[in-house]
Amino acid sequence: MIHYLRFFFEAGVDTPLWPEDMDSPYGYPCELERLPIVPALRTELARLSEWYQSSIDWDYPPNPSPWSDEEHQLFKQQAHAALRALRRELGAGWTVRDESLL
Template sequence: MLPKYVFKYWFEHGGTCIWSMNDYARNKFGYAIDNEKLPISKALVDELYALEAEYHGYLDWDYPPSPSPWTLNEKNDFKNRANELYLKLKLELGSDFEIINEIDRCVE
């Protein structure tokens, strides 16, 4: 039996939201994963890119150490949509992939 590709689903400021977490995944996809390299639908790729772009607004770019300009409702809405996308990603990737959901840690 082949090992699983293990990913972390986590948003980075100005970056991707899918990261390789084991050598098997890194050897095939690299560390920071380009969504278009994944065996998923174009619609899901587009949804991932849209949420990545939206996350850019979570940080106060004028003074990054300050609290996020997002309200609690905006944070919760983003988390809910990100978790829905996680479930879609998990479904489309299938059983050869394990995805660790870290959404709660990147939106506090």
């Protein structure tokens, strides 16, 4: 059985992982502590989700991001590194689609 996850960041959400099945045993959105990954990777995914929240102007969310181009690039690099680590760690029984639009 293959498990399918979608990888993207969402305003107000503390995980970048979304099962394709809303009745997933991993929660919807995915609860990181339910995944068979090392605690360091859980921490990194949560850190990135928290960091993402600072990309939004919470006083008026339609405004442009307060992030500089450099911060956006750094976030993008770290998010893609975390995605690669996640795919390695989950292995062949999982498909993680990058829908992050970073």
